[in-house]
Amino acid sequence: MNHSDLLKSTYNQSNYYLANHGKRNINILKEAFETVDDDMQSDMYGEGQIIEAFQDKIASFLGKEKAVFFPSGTMAQQIALRIWCDEKGLREVAYHPLSHLEIHEEDGLKEIHQIEPTLLADKDRVIELSDIIDMKEGIACVLLELPQREIGGQLPSYETLTQISIYCRANDIKLHLDGARLLEVLPYYKKTAAEVSALFDSVYVSFYKGIGGIAGAILAGDETFIDQSKVWKRRHGGDLISLYPYIITADYYFEMRKNKMEQYFEEAKELAAFFNACHGVSTLPTVPVSNMFHVHFSYPKEKMVAVLANVHKQTETGITANLKEIDDTSCFFELSLGDQYGDVPKKQIDKVFKLLNEYLVKH
Amino acid sequence: MNHSDLLKSTYNQSNYYLANHGKRNINILKEAFETVDDDMQSDMYGEGQIIEAFQDKIASFLGKEKAVFFPSGTMAQQIALRIWCDEKGLREVAYHPLSHLEIHEEDGLKEIHQIEPTLLADKDRVIELSDIIDMKEGIACVLLELPQREIGGQLPSYETLTQISIYCRANDIKLHLDGARLLEVLPYYKKTAAEVSALFDSVYVSFYKGIGGIAGAILAGDETFIDQSKVWKRRHGGDLISLYPYIITADYYFEMRKNKMEQYFEEAKELAAFFNACHGVSTLPTVPVSNMFHVHFSYPKEKMVAVLANVHKQTETGITANLKEIDDTSCFFELSLGDQYGDVPKKQIDKVFKLLNEYLVKH
The missing domain is CATH 3.90.1150.10 (Aspartate Aminotransferase, domain 1)
Structure with a gap:
């Protein structure tokens, strides 16, 4: 061996x-589905009670106008950055050198969206305000990952977060939150999800990290942003006829573990x-x-x-x-x-x- | 009202x-999962018994070397066309004016892959050999949809199919099958899935049309093609940590309805x-x-x-x-x-x- x-x-x-x-076994799904009526109707291409109610619930939890459920965070985040780039007429964003987009997505952002990233900070520390201030011009959007997973889940101070948010707004730079593990950092910050999300223009959260669902993600932001994200979701092949296997489990384990x-x-x-x-x-x-x-x-x-x-x-x-x-x-x-x-x-x-x-x- | x-x-x-x-209700999922042990391990990012066994089974059913499971046909087909375009160093493909890619995908092929389609045949009839012969030069791949859904599910004759296949091979044009409803046309052609697929370089089949699963698709072809499609699947955000909710239902209803x-x-x-x-x-x-x-x-x-x-x-x-x-x-x-x-x-x-x-x- x-x-x-x-x-x-x-x-x-x-x-x-x-x-x-x-263990990530079939029982994760079965347990969640025991709570659901057999004759509940499937969601259909982004419509229907199952998907709309969950999107509304998480939008409200994050304090954002609207939210859309995605099969994956990879898809949700590329799309968020694409929308902000298109809005600014730019093709550059900035994130940490160990961002999920940089090391786990086969360069999807570059290959699919022709978006070039500027890598902020050294690999072994989190992004600080000075990294943003020193950034070159022409960046449409900064992505912050909280916590920075690949360095053990480190965080900037909440003061730094606030300063980065103020700086980006003053300088017309969009700020996106890779909140794959957003709920997991709330106790340290002693903040609500909505308080943290308020610092960002768009927020992604995952349902299979601390929440423990099967797969799936929510992208939240204002209505115009979410309307555009639904168009891109279809383009990416993520607007499945039915996403309920992920939504029902996400909702079940969100309720079980959010607190x-x-x-x-x-x-x-x-x-x-x-x-x-x-x-x-x-x-x-x-x-x-x-x-x-x-x-x-x-x-x-x-x-x-x-x-x-x-x-x-x-x-x-x-x-x-x-x-x-x-x-x-x-x-x-x-x-x-x-x-x-x-x-x-x-x-x-x-x-x-x-x-x-x-x-x-x-x- | x-x-x-x-x-x-x-x-x-x-x-x-x-x-x-x-009805497309939750029972579709529950019925299929009753047949599966609770402690069966989830697939993980394209690996594991659940996904690999199903991919192998459908590859064999289609008579292709390899197959990969996708969350959607939209994703699978854009990727197939992208791979063939990259292989040829071209950015044009050809398909029917009422192809799914043309009317149901928010122009994903154009917006994501910068691939321009040439529309073959009139809207109200299927593609014939003459449409292919009359095609301009510089087409990397022809996509045929069997049956042509948006005109009631019409089909070319099997002889035409064979002639188109021979012509494309002779002229170094890749031939892709939009077989969302491939199983549904086999009785008319009196052919096996492998016999029809043999005429094509790559084949997509769906598991929620005639088969009646929840969602999901298989893309099949030779090993090099499938290896590349897995890279693009990750780029698109389709390489979910777990796809088993779709795979187990696809397999269950495939066995129930394939005959x-x-x-x-x-x-x-x-x-x-x-x-x-x-x-x-x-x-x-x-x-x-x-x-x-x-x-x-x-x-x-x-x-x-x-x-x-x-x-x-x-x-x-x-x-x-x-x-x-x-x-x-x-x-x-x-x-x-x-x-x-x-x-x-x-x-x-x-x-x-x-x-x-x-x-x-x-x-």
Whole structure:
């Protein structure tokens, strides 16, 4: 068995898990659909009670005029940036070097929309006001991702956010929120979704991160913006005859988990402290600002696979199924708190970290 | 109540229906998912047993090397045409003036891919070999839709299809099949899906027309083509973390209905004959070549709404919920045969057409 298989297989055989809500299996769908009448009519090409009610609900939650449900955030965000570029008659936007659009979308923004990004800030820190002020002219829209996932879920201060928003409005630059994990940062900011969204011209939120649905996204903004986004949704092939499998699950898990983000945040801070107390282990950020963080090991990946696999087997508690090599002497993984952490007995958690630390100290 | 509301409401209160498989309600999903284990793992970004097995099955059914599941045909077909254009270094394709790409996709092909279509044939007939031969130079790909939906589901002869295929191959023009309703035309052609597909370089099939799933499409072709289509699927925002709600239902209804197309075809011919026997009514085509046809009335829409609403109420049998005006003296609707026709007692059908004819003769 190779390394990653060993880690996955021992992880999957665990009885307890530190991260996530649970396995992404068919029951996610079945549980949500048990609450729905069999004879409820499908949505049809963006119309009908199922889709319209959910769009209205999330628009209101985000404090925006209108919202539209998309099958994916990739589609929603490209379209948001395209609309702002068209409005300005420009073909440039600005975002973080590790933005989802830059590293996970096969250059869709460039290939489909001929939009060139300016990359703001260094890879290892969040965008600050000075990055925006120093930006070259001709940028139609700035995209901010809250939290910045690929660096462990870091956040600018709320003051910085506010200053960026004021600066962009004063300088006629549109501001778009990649809020894939917007709900997850509200407890840290101590703000409502509408308060944060008010700083932005357009907002995208996802329903399969902290919310734990199957897939799908909402894009929200003013009425003109949303009307245009529906035209682009059809052009992209996202105006499916029926999106209800995603909408009903999104709604079900939104209601179940929208008020649990404070709990995940507190648990994330607790869990990060446990990792940081281990030899050669540190989290990024040191104190989490959402439900997520990265765990860094100053040991080679090969060594850590063996250690974690042993901890999995001896404690029946899954830590991670995926380790990413940084270099010959270090590796890391991403961890997002969800429902499962609360099910792990405290004694079990103590045992996991005692054993993990023992293995690492012995090294 | 306005006209279209009257027609819809009397239609929806019927006990029997001439067309379709049934209401597009949540039970479509629930029924399919009853057959699946709760702990079956979700597909993840195009990988996993659920998606790979279905892609392999349909690739094999179509006699192609590989296949990829798409959330929509709109996305699948734009991408197919883009790949062929890129391969040829051209930006032009050719299709029918009433192609889905031309009239239902908000010009996605032009706006997203900068591909210009040449429109072949007149609106009211199918594409013939001479249209292809007379085509200007510089066309990367010809798209044929079988059957041509917007003109009642008409078909070229199989000999014409074969000749077009030979001509395109000889002249280095790619041939793409819009097979949204491919299964529905196999009984007329007396061919397998693989035999028809063999004439084309790439094939798209839909799973919510005759098959009756929720949404979703397969694009099939050779391995290089499919590898490229997966990159474009991600760019379009179609590489969802999980597509299983559509895949499981597509597979379930594919197995249920793939062998019922002959029955729908025979019933379509029978039903078209009943319409054609009524005063001032004709079907297009006169004798259907698939499970679908258009029903034309040489009466004003307003008159026909009243007539059809009365027939609905008096026979409790739904004929159509939608009438489209052609001009002041005529209107039509589209009809696709599905499971529901077989449930209507013969006496009931006789009653419907006797009454319909009486109303029309009286006019």
